[in-house]
Amino acid sequence: MNWTRKTTISVAAALVVLVVAVVVFVRRDSSGNENGGEASPTNPNSATPSTEPSPAENPWTGSWAVAVQNGGRAFEQQTVRQIIRTSIGGETVRVKLSNEFGSDPLTVSAVYLAHHLQANTVDASTNAHVTFSGNDSVTIEAGQTMVSDPVQFSMPAGGDVAVTAYVPERIGSVTQHAFANRHNYVAAGNQATKATLTGAQTFDNYAFLAGVDVQNPASEGAVVMLGASITDGFDSTFAENRRWPDQLARRLLAANRNVGVLNAGISGNMLLKDGAGQSQVNRFDRDVLAQTGVKWVVISDAAINDLGDSNPPSGDQLVQGLQQLIQRGHDAGIKVFCATLTPYKGTDYWSEQGEAGRDAVNDFIKADGSGCDAVIDLDTATHDQSDPQRYNSRYNTGDNLHPNDAGMEAIANAVDLDLFQ
Structure with a gap:
């Protein structure tokens, strides 16, 4: 409500105070607290809400992200060009x-x-x-992440975008994501604005690039896929974006849905134990809760690696770890979707004890009272019906652990798009 006329009549002034008091009271009552949900954007020249939010009011949503790890390569006076596949535009x-x-x-x-x-x-x-606080250059201290200024750029939905940066000073080991499943590029000198890099060499991880966000007034939010090598896309066709999160993003786009799909898989990752990256328990806040616009998380395949450890945890210990993640997700106000563990019999680390642990995890996920907001049954989607402890041969890459492209598609198709409401 926009009051534009002043008056010295005391009765009118009293009415204004009364109306304002009523508005404040109603807002507090409907939201549960005085600073509850954001008010609808309004046109200052009208008492009716505007249907078009200003750019500053548009929500930020993650369109692409990776889970970061230690152990990256060195750079010095080099241009780094990295290619990403977007989800939401x-x-x-x-x-x-x-x-x-x-x-x-x-x-x-x-x-x-x-x-x-x-x-x-x-x-x-x-x-x-891309600038940072208005500057061309930015220095990021150890242990920190920097977000750029907003930049006007037409980012396609489901398209390939390059992020190019010049590293002028030596850094011995950058933060990375170890498995890009595609080539990225590095070349000598500052070639950041060139169409084609001269003398470029390839590398197959992501270096210091953690995410790309967009503003989209139609955004429905983002879903984070928290997993290990199956989520990371290991053994899917190189450079063709056949990971199951990529295939889910294509399904969402085909259904005219504006949902950001963020892949937080790390090959070799575990639910409970640090190793190939921090464990899911230890990286959940950063790799899930801190993602831009997150509304949902899918907890996927990492526990398979716990079962293959030299000193594997019990099924009860894995369930306790899952319960912790479910609770932390709910405490942060996001929905938690639990994916059953796919088969792995035939690998060199399969055992009856490990199979019992997989059964314990899958039984917990499917049981009433697990706390999961939905179950995504990747086990049923991929196993051999005549031998449920093994992969369906149509989906097996040959190592009895990782799905091929068809298996990745089967996993993506097991996700009900109506979950993202």
């Missing part, structure tokens, strides 16, 4: 750079977004300069 974008596991400050400059064409070539006419 938008016209305003920001970039997240991470030095979470660095021991020294990381300085980058000349950061650009562009549409990717092929190999290390971009459409230079789409170059959008």
Whole structure:
């Protein structure tokens, strides 16, 4: 309500106070507290709500992300061009750079977004300069993550985008995501604005790039896939975006849904024990709860690696770990979807004890009272009906642990799109 006329009549002033008091009371009562849900955006020249939020009011949603790890490579006076496959699109974008596991400050400059064409070539006419607090260069202290200023850039939904940056000063080991399942590129000198890098070499991880967010007024939120190598896309076809989260993102786009799909899988990761990256229990806050616009999480395949450890936990211990994640997700106000563990009989670390642990996890997930907001039955989607402890041969890469492209599709198809409401 916009009061534009002043009056000195005391009765009118009293009425204004009364009306304002009633509005405040109603807002407190409907939201549960004085600072409850955000008020609808209003047009200052009208008493009716505006149907079009301003750019500043549009929600930020994660379109792409990775789970970060230690042990990355060194860079010095080099241009780094990294290719991502987006999920949700938008016209305003920001970039997240991470030095979470660095021991020294990381300085980058000349950061650009562009549409990717092929190999290390971009459409230079789409170059959008990314700044940090208005500056071309940013230094990120060890243990920190930096989010860029918003930049106007037409980011496609389900398309390939390049993030290019120049690293002017030596850093011995960057924060990384160890498995990119595609080529990224590095070249000498500052070539950040060039369409094609001269003298480029490939590397197959992600270096210091942690996420890309968009503003999209139609956004429904983001879902995070928390898992291990199956979620990370290990053994899916190289550079073809056949991971099951990628295939789920395509299903959502085909259904005209605006849901960001964020892959937080780490190959070799465990639910309870640090090793290939921090355990799910230890990285949940950063890799799930801190993701932009997160509304849902799918807890997937990491416990299979716990079962293959030299000193595997019991089924009860795994269930306790899952219960902790479910509770932490609910405490943060997000829905938690639990995926059953796929078969792994035939691997060199399968055992009857491990199979009992898998059964305990899957029985817990399917049981009433688990706390899971939904069950995604990846076991049923992938196992051999005549021998449920083994993969369906149509989906087996041959190692009896990782699904092939068809198996990735079967997993993606097991997710009910109506869960994302």
